[in-house]
Amino acid sequence: MAFGRSERSEDRFLSARCLPGESLLAFGANYGCSRRAGIFSVGARYIVPLGVIYIAIMPTPDLGLDKTLAALGLSEAAQVVARFADVRARFDAESGAVHDESSWKQFRDAWLGRKSGVLTQITDNWLKPATPELKRAVGQQLNELRAHVESQIEARRLAIESGAEENALTRDRVDLSLPGVIRPVGSHHLIRQVFQEIEDIFFSIGFSVVEGPEIETPYYNFEALNIPEFHPVRDDMDTFYIDLPKGSPTPLLLRTHTSPMQIRTMEKQKPPVRVIVPGKVYRRDNPDATHSFAFHQIEGLAVDTDITFCDFTGTIEYFVKQFFGPSVKTRFRPSYFPFTEPSVEFDVSCPFCGGTGTSNGATCSKCKGAAWIELFGAGMVDPAVYGFVNYDAKKVSGFAFGIGIDRLAMLKYGIGDIQVFFQNDVRFLRQFP
Numbered sequence: 001m002a003f004g005r006s007e008r009s010e011d012r013f014l015s016a017r018c019l020p021g022e023s024l025l026a027f028g029a030n031y032g033c034s035r036r037a038g039i040f041s042v043g044a045r046y047i048v049p050l051g052v053i054y055i056a057i058m059p060t061p062d063l064g065l066d067k068t069l070a071a072l073g074l075s076e077a078a079q080v081v082a083r084f085a086d087v088r089a090r091f092d093a094e095s096g097a098v099h100d101e102s103s104w105k106q107f108r109d110a111w112l113g114r115k116s117g118v119l120t121q122i123t124d125n126w127l128k129p130a131t132p133e134l135k136r137a138v139g140q141q142l143n144e145l146r147a148h149v150e151s152q153i154e155a156r157r158l159a160i161e162s163g164a165e166e167n168a169l170t171r172d173r174v175d176l177s178l179p180g181v182i183r184p185v186g187s188h189h190l191i192r193q194v195f196q197e198i199e200d201i202f203f204s205i206g207f208s209v210v211e212g213p214e215i216e217t218p219y220y221n222f223e224a225l226n227i228p229e230f231h232p233v234r235d236d237m238d239t240f241y242i243d244l245p246k247g248s249p250t251p252l253l254l255r256t257h258t259s260p261m262q263i264r265t266m267e268k269q270k271p272p273v274r275v276i277v278p279g280k281v282y283r284r285d286n287p288d289a290t291h292s293f294a295f296h297q298i299e300g301l302a303v304d305t306d307i308t309f310c311d312f313t314g315t316i317e318y319f320v321k322q323f324f325g326p327s328v329k330t331r332f333r334p335s336y337f338p339f340t341e342p343s344v345e346f347d348v349s350c351p352f353c354g355g356t357g358t359s360n361g362a363t364c365s366k367c368k369g370a371a372w373i374e375l376f377g378a379g380m381v382d383p384a385v386y387g388f389v390n391y392d393a394k395k396v397s398g399f400a401f402g403i404g405i406d407r408l409a410m411l412k413y414g415i416g417d418i419q420v421f422f423q424n425d426v427r428f429l430r431q432f433p
């Protein structure tokens with residue numbers, strides 16, 4: 001039977017308060033409710049063709065749960081069995097309408113609730129006041145009904161739970177046909193790339209890599225390198241000292257160069273030694289286009305029984321030609337470092353102006369017209385240094401160098417300002433993938 005809305009008769013409806021089944025149906029309060037005996041409760045479904053709401057109504061009998069069997073006029077066991085069958089049919093119909101957790105809870109309470117659930121009402125109103133002749137039949141029917149209700153309610157719970165999981169899976173399912181999320185892949189910083197390039201060159205001629213602490217003692221940073229306290233060369237390098245508690249055994253500072261690792265390496269190892277030491281160093285220098293207060297160096301040290309100045313120049317020239325290309329020219333200039341003797345500065349012909357000193361008819365801005373650019377300091381290890389590491393200065397000889405990596409990278413890649421290495425502007429970094 002199908003009724004339009006206008007045909008609704010209040011007497012034909014029971015609201016949610018009347019029986020558990022109705023509480024699950026989509027009836028608004030304005031549909032009303034009646035508990036009068038003999039009234040039909042309603043199962044309903046909305047059908048919406050062309051914007052008009054129709055309601056399909058299926059009558060189901062009132063079960064008389066609030067009355068005794070005597071009041072319902074049921075005196076035969078067969079009548080009791082039939083009434084229980086009605087109850088069970090009601091339960092099954094309602095069970096089919098339970099599709100989510102909240103309606104399942106309402107359903108469970110409506111049937112199993114201790115105070116006013118259907119089973120409690122049957123116990124109180126049908127079983128307890130039943131005549132001795134009917135008691136057995138009512139008890140048996142009630143037990144069967146209870147077993148059915150409990151098992152079905154549990155089954156519905158499981159079905160709803162697995163349905164929820166399935167829904168979640170469907171919701172979260174990855175659509176492999178969609179375009180992917182592109183996550184930009186990072187790359188090594190140019191300084192790291194230059195480190196690797198230099199390491200590879202020195203690996204190829206038998207050097208290995210060691211690393212050391214960035215926080216040093218004055219002994220390793222200065223004294224063992226033949227730079228005693230109050231030596232004027234410390235003024236050029238004086239640096240950041242760590243604020244230590246009073247009574248600390250020795251001052252600590254951020255290393256000003258990688259040369260302390262010459263000492264630490266020779267302390268640990270007997271000749272032959274052939275190492276390079278990449279790392280960060282720190283100085284109290286004011287920042288400008290070629291100076292930073294933190295920068296990078298690679299130390300080199302080779303010590304053996306028969307190393308000469310020729311080995312030194314050959315090694316350095318090999319490195320420079322590998323790094324800058326075969327056409328670059330090199331030269332040594334005399335210099336001074338307390339830990340090398342003789343000491344040199346190593347220059348390369350300016351790669352920006354091709355070693356001419358002029359660019360586009362004007363003075364080359366990079367080498368300032370000198371045609372050469374200073375690359376690093378180096379020299380033969382001063383015999384005094386061997387005394388600090390228990391090497392016999394009469395038996396061993398060697399060379400050392402300290403390359404400023406940032407300036408080397410600037411030269412090779414035409415970068416005009418050292419500060420860009422530390423600003424982490426991705427527009428700069430992306431140029432060196």
Ligand code: FA5
Pocket residue numbers: 256257258259283285290291292293294295296297299337340374375376377378379400401402403404405406407408418
């Ligand atoms: C030294 O640091 C010596 N330890 C090098 C050395 C090692 C000589 C072994 C002999 C034997 P120097 O102070 O010149 O030397 O620094 C070496 C390089 O570090 C310089 O050529 C330069 O490229 C770089 N450098 C120095 N100061 C700065 C700075 N503030 N910012 C960026 N680079 C710098």
